[in-house]
Structure formats: C-alpha cells, structure tokens
Amino acid sequence: MADFELYSFQREVVERALRRENIIIWLPTGGGKTRAAVYVAQKHLETTSQAKVVVLVNKVHLVDQHYNKEFKPHLGNEYTLQPVSGDSEQKDFFGKVVKKSDVVICTAQILFNALTDTNKTKQVELSDITLLIIDECHHTHKEDVYNKIMRFYLEKKLKGEQKLPQILGLTASPGTGGARILKNAVEHVLQICANLDSAIVSTKKHTAELKKKVPRPMKTFDIADIRLHDPFGDHLKMMMQMIHEFMTLPHDFRLRQCGTQEYEADVVLLEKRGVKDDNRVLAQCALHLRQYNDALLINDTLRMIDAYHSLKDFYGTTTTMDGTDFFLVGLFQENQVKLKEIAKNSQYENPRMGKLQTVLLNQFGPDEKSRGILFCKTRRSTHRLHDWVLNNGALQDAGIKAAVLTGAGNGISHMTQNEQSDTISNFRDGRLNLLISTSVAEEGLDIPECNLVVRYGLLTNEIAQQQASGRARKEESQYSVVAQKGGQEERREHINEFLEELTGKAIAEVQEMSLHDFQKKISELQKEAVTGSKVAEMQKTDKRRSFSASSVQLLCRNCFQCVASGSDIQLLDKMHYVNVNPDFQKHYKVGEQVALKRNFEDMEPGRRISCNNGNCNKDWGSEIKYKKRALLPNIAIKNFALETPEGRDVVKKWKDVTFTVEEFDIEKYHQDHFPNMTTD
Secondary structure: OOOOOOOHHHHHHHHHHHOOOOEEEEOOOOOOHHHHHHHHHHHHHHHOOOOOEEEEEOOOHHHHHHHHHHHHHHHOOOOOEEEEOOOOHHHHHHHHHHHHOOEEEEEHHHHHHHHHOOOOOOOOOHHHOOEEEEOOHHHOOOOOHHHHHHHHHHHHHHOOOOOOOEEEEEEOOOOOOOOOOHHHHHHHHHHHHHHHOOEEEOOOOOHHHHHHHOOOOEEEEEEEOOOOOOHHHHHHHHHHHHHHHHOOOOOOOOOOOOOOHHHHHHHHHHHHHHHHOOOHHHHHHHHHHHHHHHHHHHHHHOOHHHHHHHHHHHHHOOOOOOHHHHHHHHHHHHHHHHHHHHHOOHHHOOHHHHHHHHHHHHHOOOOOOOOEEEEOOOHHHHHHHHHHHHOOHHHHHOOOOEEEEOOEOOOOOOEOHHHHHHHHHHHHHOOOOEEEEOHHHOOOOOOOOOOEEEEEOOOOOHHHHHHHHOOOOOOOOEEEEEEEOOOHHHHHHHHHHHHHHHHHHHHHHHHOOOHHHHHHHHHHHHHHHHHHHHHHHHHHHHHHOOEOHHHOEEEEOOOOOEEEEHHHEEEEOOOEEEEOOHHHHHHEEEEEEOOOOOOOOOEEEEEEEEEOOOOOOOEEEEEEEEOOOEEEEEEOHHHEEEEEOOEEEOOOOHHHOOEOOEEOOHHHHHHHHOOOOOOO
C-alpha cells in the first residue's frame, strides 16, 4: 500500500473522523481535502468489519479523477475499487457493484437512483454503506441530489435506526447562503451541518503551515474606464424602442432598463404573459427583445462584433409566419449593414477588452513560464474570447496558447469528458498555458497550480470567488478582477470579500457552541427538514393531480396550434417524456440527425423534430429509438404551452406540469398500437 504523508493540518482535521464521528472538513482549495478523505477511508477499511466506502461527487468527470489520482494509487493494491458514472455500464447493476466492491466512487445521482429503485440488481440500502464521503458538500441543501440522499439518512436516523453510514463531508466554503449578517450566516452553516448530520472542523493549531502550503494570491482590481461613446449599443437600444412601440404593453407591466439582467427577467415574464393571454404579438416581441438585450450584455463585456454575430445567428434561424414576424425580421435586416459597420470601427471598442489584454500581457511573454485561467460567464463567452486571443497579434506574440474549457454534457456546445481531460492534460504538459473557462474549473477539477486567475464579466457568490482564487496557488500569483469602473462586478467582488470573512466568523461561532447546544439545534433543524420535505412532496403530488391528463392540451409555444393531449405523454426510463400517440407525427417534421456525445444502453438518438404548421418550425425535441422497437418523439415541455381547464399555462420542466404522467410500458405500447405484430 502506498505510504501516506499528510501535513499536520490535514492530520488535525481528520482526528474526529478517525474516531467515527460525522464531520465536514473545511479546507481551502488546494488544501488536500481529498487526500485527507483517502486517509480516513484507508483507516476505516483497516478497522471496520465488512466495510463499504462510497464516495459521492457532483460532476461526472470527478469520478475518474478521484479514482485515478487519489483513491486507486493509495488503496488499489489492497482493496477493490470501482468508479461508476452515467457513462459506465456498471450503473445498470449498481447494487451488485456495491456488494462486490470495497470502495465505490460515483455521481450522487447514481446512488440516489439506487436508493429509490425497486430493481434488485440496481437497488442499494444506506445500511449497505459504512462510510459515505461527500465531495463539495456545500451543495447539500434544498433540492440538490446530495440533500435528497441525506433526507433518506435523516428519516432513518429520526426513526431510531442504528445501522447508518459514517458521514465525511468535504468543502472549501459552505458560504453564507445569501445571508449578510452574522446571525443568519450562523443559521446557514448550522443548516448545512444538520443536513449532513455532521460537525464542521478546520485547522486551529496549524494555520501557519496551511497558509504556507496554500498561499493567497495577490489580488488586483483592474478597472477599465467607462466607454465614452457606444454607438453600437445606442443603435440596439433605438431598435428595441421601435419594438416597444410596435407592441402594446399590458397596463400593469413595466420594463426596467434595457441592457441589464433585470430587463432580461422582465421580458422572460412578458413572453409567458403573451402565451397565457393568447397574444402572439407580445410573446414574439418579448423573445426578440431578449435577443437584443443579450446583444447589449455581450457588447458590454466582449467585442461589438460578438454582439453583432449573436443577433445575426438568431435571425439566421428565424422564420416568418405573420405580420409580427415580418416586422421583427425586417427591422433587423434593415439595420444589419449599419450594425456591422459600427462593429468594425475599432475606436468604439470595449475598454474592458483592452484592460484584459494588459493583464494578460503583464503575465505572459515569449520567455515567461506562466499558466493562467480566464473565468467568464457563459460557454458562448468562452468561445468568443478564445477567438479574440487567437486573432490578437500582441497576445500571440506573447506566446499565449489558449483553449476553451466548459462543462461536460450531451448538448452541442458541451465538451465530452475526454475533451475535458485532453484539454487539462495539455495544460498540465505546457502545450497550453491559458484556459478560458466557465465555472466548471472553479471546483473539483485537477488543474495545475496557476500564477494568474482572471475573473471577467462575472457576478457570482462568495463560494465561486473563493474557489476561483484558490486556483492561483503558485508563489507570487495574481488574482485579477477585470471590471468596468463603478460597475456591478467590482461591487459584487467587494461584497464577496465581506461574505468570505462572514463565513469564517459563522463557522467559528458554530465551532464554539457547546456540544449540548449544537446537538439540540441540529436535531431541531433535522426534524423541520424531514417534516418540510414530506409536506413539499405531498404538495407536488397534489399539484400533479390538479387536472386529468386528458383534460390538458399541448400547444406549440410559437404558433399556439393544439398538437397533443396530456394523456399522449408517458415517462420513459424516468428520464424521457415521449408522445405515444401515432397521430402526433402529422404535426411535426424531422430535421437533422441528433449526435449524442455518450451512448445509452437502450436508446439511440433519432432526428430533430419541429412544428409542421405553416412556416412555424418551432423546435420541439427529437425522436429516440427505444430498444430497437419503438421510434418515439421525445419532447421538451418548455417548447409548448398547456391549455388547462383553468386557462393557459407555461412551465420550464416536466416536473412542474399539473397532471400525472404515466410510466411508459413498451409491451403495452406494442399491444395498443401494433396488435398484429409479434415481438421477441
């Protein structure tokens, strides 16, 4: 077995875990929380009969990372380890995997599914596990899957069941939960402790060693001047005003200042209002106004040409059905040349881009061995900034070799897990020296120490800020906030500094509570949580029974044509909502083949489907082939409106519909629709 060397501060924070207590280890990013957890797991396996360790992570890529980098090197020679994620076949017989393995590393969703599954090959009981390690455990709140798992635990605990796993949580910051005063921040930390049934521990005796091991970067506020002239933004606002005048706002509705997140929230509500009121003019104008507002936000953060392309791409896929569409599309076409002309005029370019260039050039150079991460808000932003770096002569002369790093998933703009791994490997080897990343690189990923971290155009909480700054771990490293003078990002960063300090004070106050007071408070919070969870579940069930499925009609969200009944919808494999009525086919047309970046055992992707009513073309979802026997349209409810006995409604997710959806049964499906066909 590999020798274990822990720093003194790591040995201090694991002491209570080695005594079989439930604890949360609070150490900064780079403080070696995972290494400490491996040590606890090793001692647990050595001293516990029929030990079973399960390590939960909240992102797919962390399964293999923890397995290959931490647990396997130290435990692999003596014990049976198994990584399991949604990409692996082992999830389909997860119960057996747990029984045969000493250590299982998996995504939290896999364990949650196993705890709720009735299939013996997949089913797992909490009593099967002796040590449950929860990575990034600050996510154990509200309806997060970590918290759903811990509610199983708390229900059993409150019933007096003895055979429960020991809990070990790991976090760089539990945060304040939005609290701005100490009393409420303490309540938030106590709630996290209650949810995890754990005390929170940190180093007290070895803070000097921790600071030496994890030095804080030098923080700089790199503030750009306010743009004096913004003809591109002004032109967009003039076009938005023309749309405002074209539509008639409801008398009780007000739009806040355009070019802000508040305006975006307003037009999202306005589109819903238009759909509910059967007012297509309002709904369509709101959709287009959101695109213009996005362009203003991009213009504020990136280049004018990036904002122009965001609109050009949108209007490149927009079709016209009626006078509203002709007006909206025509408005853009009439102004397109002028917008492009302004966007190419460098004298009006965004000052923030110039400031960002200066920050990068101060760290990078042909003879410098620098390594940095540039954090920005969206996937689209990462790609636009990457394009800017590649086409910027000064940055190229400085030897910057950049790549995009975004979250793994199945969408077109997502990276695959392999693409993520290759990018990080190239960064580690020096073939790349700048990652342009979304928040995916803030927590968990095994990224080498950097001497520059830049936050650009970001409004996030104190947890994200702490995790991002923790990536700048080389000596004399820099943590830069590039923002506009007096802007929201600068203000938010100062607030986060205050909240980081408040988090520390709240944790200290919790740690100073007497054992009696702490346990009493935790017990109260746990009883409230379990009761509240049961009430919420009953309310959800009641909501899903508001109407019979047959009394609800589905309308295309763009043209408002009625295309299906709620009774046509069934839930396949607890994941896909499919329309089983063959008549639905006449309402849609098929497009290009869908390419998924991962394989599903029983399903193959089909073609995209869209509304077939006139020139509507509203995207609805895609077909899937199930068990090679059924070709079914898999639809997204956000693309439809619901006509209910009490009026029209819209929801973002299927879990929010007001009728009960039946489970899909392939045998019954074939009997109902193909009675004369024989099946294998």
